[in-house]
Amino acid sequence: MSDLLQVTNITAGYGDGPAILDGARLTVEPGKVHCIIGPNGAGKSTLLKAICGMLTIRKGDVIFKGERLNGLRPDQILRKGICFVPQERALFPKMTVRENLRMGGYVLNDAKLRDRRIDEILERFPVLRERADQHAGTMSGGQQQTLAMARTLIVKPDIVMLDEPSLGLAPKIVQEMFDIMKMMSQEGVTVLLVEQNAMMGLKNSDWGVVLDLGRTLFEGPAEAVLADPRIQELYLGGRKVA
Ligand SMILES: Nc1ncnc2c1ncn2[C@@H]1O[C@H](COP(=O)(O)OP(=O)(O)O)[C@@H](O)[C@H]1O
Ligand SMILES: [Mg+2]
Incomplete structure (x- = not known):
């Protein structure tokens, strides 16, 4: 089986x-972008919290590269290759961009390697390079989100969640964030995102997952989710059929 991660009917609270x-x-x-709506x-x-070890899984399994992750701590799961960016982005606003990147690499024991990766990231994201010594909290929402995403790359994760x-960002900036996600996935960093703007999220993803009341109602290719009349009606703001 070629699945990188499989979550099988889990129960958690x-x-x-x-x-x-x-x-x-x-x-x-x-290598794909997955969107949970x-x-x-x-x-x-x-x-997402259950996958990264922040909640106890009571039933079902989280299987990553064939290995069960149930019961592991978040830092152990991070070391295995799954990196989580929470909604509030978890940046350090009073630290510079470079310091934030360094914090993202705290699980790397090799300082030289860490610094090399920071240089690589700054090379790839000119918007961050130009602001390497600026406090993260003084940047725009899009720049902060770019930093939060770029920071995950320091551990070379398999999956970024x-x-x-897109929360709080202008539509044009949102598209830039999706472009970064696409670039990450093309470079082998698999993306799993949660998106409130379901339409936009699915249009920019390969795979869609519909979650309601704690259960998965449907998952499949994003086009199939977008084309499903029931899902359109219930979750994509489609016209209600009387
Ligand atoms: N820290 C928490 N402690 C207890 N209940 C929580 C906590 N966080 C979220 N919940 C509850 O879990 C349910 C799902 O929340 P959440 O996963 O945040 O939904 P979504 O991200 O889909 O909007 C909600 O009923 C919420 O009240
Ligand atoms: Mg949420």
Whole structure:
């Protein structure tokens, strides 16, 4: 099987609380952009958190490269190659761009390697290179999101998970963020994102996953999700059929 990551009907919740996810599943193939859509409160962020080890999985499995990740800590999962960018981006606003990149490489024990990777990233993202010594908190939303995405590359991850990367950004900037995701996926960094703007997310993705009430209702090629009349009606703002 060529799946890079497989989530099989998991059940998970916060602490001892109720199950937020129950029957959430998805398949991630290498080198593609995957988009999870669904209404507010569906459990999209919770699903990303469950994959990266922030929640206990009560039932089902998270299988990465054939290995079960259930029960591993977030830092262990990061070391295995899955990097998570939360919705609030988790930048250090009072640190410079370069310092933020350095923080992203904290799991690398080799300082020389880390510095080399920072140089590579700055080389690839001129917008960050020009601002290497600027405090991250003083940059625009798009620049901050670019930094959050670029920072993941320092660990050379297999999968980057992004929670609502387009939040609060102007449409033109959103497209730039999707272009970066596409570039990352073409360079072998598989992308799994959650997107509130379902239409835009799917149009820029290869694979779509529809999550509602903590369960996966459908997953398949993004075009198929976009073309499905039921999904259009319920999740893509389509016209309600009486
Ligand atoms: N830290 C938390 N503790 C308890 N419940 C939470 C927590 N975060 C989210 N939830 C609950 O989990 C459900 C799904 O939330 P979330 O995954 O954030 O949805 P989505 O990202 O799809 O909007 C909601 O009912 C929310 O109240
Ligand atoms: Mg969310």
